[in-house]
Amino acid sequence: MKNVFDFAIIGGGPAGALTASLLKKAGYSVCLIEKNKAIPRKVCGEYLCPLGVDILFKHGYQHIIEGFPKVLGMNIVSPSGRKIETDFPDSDQILTYGVSLNRQIFDQRTMDEAINAGVEILTGHTVRGFSRMKNWNIDLGESNVEAKFLIGADGRNSMVAKKLGLKKKDSTKKVALHCFVDRKSINPRYGEMHILEGGYIGLDPTGEHEVNLSLVCDASEVAKHRGARTCLNDFIKKSTILSEEFGPISESTHISAVTPITNNIKHQYIPDVALVGDAAGFIDPLTGEGIYNSLWMAFHLVELIEEENDFNKASMKFLAIKKSNFRQKTILNKFFQVIIKYPLVCEMIALFLGKSKNRGDHFVGIIGNIHTPLVGLTKVLKG
Ligand SMILES: Cc1cc2nc3c(=O)[nH]c(=O)nc-3n(C[C@H](O)[C@H](O)[C@H](O)COP(=O)(O)OP(=O)(O)OC[C@H]3O[C@@H](n4cnc5c(N)ncnc54)[C@H](O)[C@@H]3O)c2cc1C
Structure with a gap:
């Protein structure tokens, strides 16, 4: 094994495995550490939203979702049983269908990308902690890994985020x-x-x-x-x-x-470190976009690292772009978390959406990230 890697990535889910393969393809030496020996079928809704399908096609990674059945829309049912049947709305910019994944196959395919790229992969190794001397020293119990830069891709319960003091207290359990x-x-x-x-x-x-x-x-x-x-x-x-x-x-x-199903993270730059996927923050599975967010982060972080040729500049830019890209949807998701606690408000929204097929379609266009929230809400209001 190499003495000092450019990157050590902790967590071999879609965020970590894709980031690892992209970095290796960009010419860096990468060690990916995953605690599971074999890839499990994780607890997940297994729905990839339309923008998630689109991002894979745009980057030439559509083979990762080959053979999975399409999802054409999302039907929403209110607490009293009012059903809003919808199709994802058309767009001339992006593909407008989602897919039903099998997480074991999907995660194996993203891991295969890392294997085929030549990433050094350590499965069945749990990272216990890490410390900083000249490089990052990652403690695997019986052995350790040294790397210049550290990427936390270890999911909602991220040990990396906790250890760096980036984890905020969750307000709900x-x-x-x-x-x-x-x-x-x-x-x-x-x-x-x-x-x-x-x-x-x-x-x-x-x-x-x-x-x-x-x-x-x-x-x-x-x-x-x-x-x-x-x-x-x-x-x-x-x-x-x-x-x-x-x-x-x-x-x-x-x-x-x-549990937990949320991960509340401080938006803070730390030298020589980046977080991707759920480790970088997760609100709730309600809108089913965690996998898309993970893919987006992997593609964008590595694009910036290649562009800047300086990890810390890239990581600062990444934080800023991520914040601005997800701002509207984050606000909306937090708003949804409040709304669903009030059945009467849900009924009123369902009644409003049910008034025309277009309204429902544009509403799920927001959920599926076909529309940005502002554009989508305007279309919903126009009916
Ligand atoms: C109930 C539920 C339903 C969901 N439904 C959907 C959905 O329908 N659509 C959608 O897009 N998203 C959904 N999500 C979210 C989605 O599952 C996540 O966003 C996605 O898995 C994030 O990928 P990741 O690579 O960041 O993290 P993960 O897939 O969690 O991968 C993290 C990896 O890190 C490893 N790891 C952790 N700690 C260590 C350690 N110390 N050392 C070594 N390895 C470690 C873990 O073993 C794991 O493999 C759902 C989530 C939940 C909880």
Whole structure:
């Protein structure tokens, strides 16, 4: 193994693996460290939004999503059961369909990009900590890795962000309960978002009948409902549509529970370090764009490093561009987090969106990042 790498990247999810492969292709020596020995199918809604599909095509990485079925729109259901059926709106700038991924295959394909580029990959190694002398010294327990620059791509629970003092306290403690279940009817090629009192359930059509189902609610709900399965079943019971499609989730269905599902990060420059993907901040899975954000960060960070030929200048520019690029959507996402707590407000919005097909379509155009929030809201208001 090399003595000192240019880059050590901690975390081999899509953000870390793609960043690693791009840096290696740009001529840098890169070591990618991932704690899992084999790539698991992570707890994730597995929906890649239209702009996520588009960014892969624009950078020539469409093979990563080859064979995954398209998602043509997103149906939204209010707490009282009002259903808004939508298609992603047309655009002459970007592709306007999403895809239903399989995270194990997708993550393996991004990891293969790093392998094929010639990145030094250490799987089955958990980073315990790191320190700074002349270079970064990354502690893997029985061995260590030295690198000039450090990239934290270690997800929502980022150890890198915590250790550098970049993690802010989360104001809420939410949990995601996740499973794969078959619905009774044949899946339409549309995602579904069911807003319920106390939480929401997102559905991604991963097969003919199989759906990827995630409930997001306050962590206290699980204890209140005496466990994950009863909690999920009690939320399903709140919706006639969901009850008819799924009934109670059977004992044989595996339910995963993950928390935290947010990562609140300070927007602060630290020399010789950058964060990408969820490690750089994550609000909530509601709008299903975490994977797109990770891809965007990988492509943009490496583009800037190549342009500037100076990591610290590139990393400062990256922070500024990231902030301005995601500002509108971040504000909107935080606003959505408040709105979904008020069923009556959700009903009023659903009533308004349901008045014309165009309104609903442009609304999911915002969710799928086809429209920027400002452009999308103008189109929604025009009807
Ligand atoms: C319930 C739920 C549903 C979601 N649904 C969607 C969706 O439908 N669409 C969407 O776009 N996004 C969704 N997301 C978000 C999406 O899963 C993430 O945004 C995405 O996985 C981020 O990729 P990443 O590479 O930054 O992090 P991750 O995929 O989390 O990868 C981080 C990697 O770092 C490794 N790691 C962590 N610590 C260490 C360590 N100390 N040493 C070594 N390795 C380490 C981990 O093993 C992991 O492989 C969802 C999230 C949740 C919780």
